């Protein structure tokens with residue numbers, strides 16, 4: 222284990238108390254965590270600013286980040302071409318991840334509709350009808366199954382269509398859509414956009430950063446209003462649309478006298494099936510026979526957020542805590558599907574004799590046990606996981622140390638629920654959200670989302686940024702690992718209204734909601750797009766998303782998926798701030814394009830800050846500017 226890391230105090234690595242405790246223990250146990258490697262692995266300064274290209278074997282070519290226009294690649298590619306191409310490939314990868322996840326949901330939906338998948342069903346026929354109607358599919362006098370068949374065909378176009386516009390752009394406010402049409406960036410189908418992005422960024426193709434940026438936006442929009450939105454809609458239809466539910470979070474949700482099973486990853490199907498298996502009387506009995514009081518199912522990362530929103534299943538923590546939780550010794554099995562699964566979980570599991578199980582054919586990990594899930598018979602896989610976990614429980618022989626911390630909070634705010642709760646367009650009683658923004662009680666809204674990253678003190682920026690925003694009367698909506706940071710910090714409770722400014726506090730107290738609303742997993746950022754579309758539709762706050770007094774932020778991002786999300790928010794009209802690092806070279810034309818020029822074309826734009834208070838300052842200044850433009854800045 223690296224000596225250097227011993228010098229860095231866990232308190233400086235993370236503000237998550239449980240994770241701190243586990244880092245201390247890991248050091249005692251001689252177990253290396255990713256935090257330790259982040260200390261000893263120095264990032265390449267050229268790669269850090271994305272100023273190298275290896276798109277062909279004449280290179281790799283490394284440009285000078287201090288003097289970006291002093292040289293070009295062997296083929297003549299300029300810094301703007303190189304940086305834009307690299308950025309485009311990140312967006313392509315992030316979009317591919319969300320859309321392939323959505324595709325798996327669509328596969329499942331097809332199986333349910335065709336009757337080949339028997340263990341799942343359409344749980345939310347009302348949502349099915351709403352989604353169908355939003356796509357002009359007739360619903361009157363038709364059975365759920367008839368509608369579902371048509372809906373499947375329509376949604377498949379999100380991926381496979383080669384020409385025209387993806388179906389869900391019907392939800393985009395007219396003026397925003399107009400901007401996209403003018404720029405020629407309405408997505409056709411996700412597969413086509415990702416393919417074209419990869420093609421255009423290959424050696425010797427698109428070498429005009431503005432033209433590359435158009436395809437970057439088009440690809441990202443195929444994620445936000447395409448793959449991610451389909452994923453959210455189908456998940457709601459099959460597993461139920463979330464509504465507010467009280468949930469316990471943090472590592473204290475592990476129970477020493479229970480068989481603890483953690484589900485980590487992204488596709489809700491694994492955890493949905495785990496819930497069924499964990500409820501099986503024979504498996505419960507098996508756990509009791511092994512000396513346990515029961516089976517304790519716990520989620521992590523986005524998988525956990527999906528199921529926490531729908532079923533109130535407890536959540537142990539975000540991305541930076543997935544190894545740390547294993548150090549407790551209390552996890553009998555960790556099972557994973559796709560995305561954000563660190564390869565070294567296999568090694569840490571080995572150290573603590575935790576059974577580590579991969580379940581998806583797309584994501585095997587050397588050293589992990591693979592129990593593949595077949596959606597036609599999902600319980601075969603999840604039963605086996607539980608049996609393996611029970612057997613580990615029976616043979617537990619490691620010291621167990623579970624951090625005591627847990628926090629309760631309210632989660633599961635779908636856009637449908639927010640619309641209902643805050644008046645929207647069809648409920649009186651409470652004053653609608655737009656009204657409260659216009660009268661200034663709420664200054665604006667912000668989405669704070671995204672990952673944690675060992676290069677940035679875990680949770681710190683998420684929590685400080687959100688505190689600063691609500692203090693300034695800005696309503697915060699959240700997804701992903703950010704939501705878990707705030708949940709652990711206790712800000713997802715109605716009582717947190719005490720930390721809000723007087724206007725926001727009054728609204729929260731009247732409606733009985735927290736000032737920080739958790740919407741779910743990262744694909745559920747599509748719910749934020751729906752809220753924005755709804756705000757425009759309701760009226761009084763401009764005609765395009767770009768007119769709204771809103772902003773977004775991913776303060777501790779790490780995944781390519783975050784870049785895709787950021788870009789689809791920017792292309793939709795939202796000012797979007799990223800923290801701690803940004804993958805482009807400073808002082809380039811491409812930087813100016815992303816950070817300034819896009820706004821002049823009717824889009825949003827990117828922003829960057831390292832410090833959470835500075836992030837808040839940028840976002841608030843933007844919100845105030847929009848209020849002024851709308852004439853509601855009194």
Ligand code: XCC
Nearest residue numbers: 523561671672701702743
């Ligand atoms: Fe992954 Fe979705 Fe990022 Fe968390 S927020 S680290 S992408 S788990 Ni999605």
Ligand code: SF4
Nearest residue numbers: 274277280282294296
């Ligand atoms: Fe170098 Fe051009 Fe090849 Fe990139 S495409 S590696 S810049 S020669």
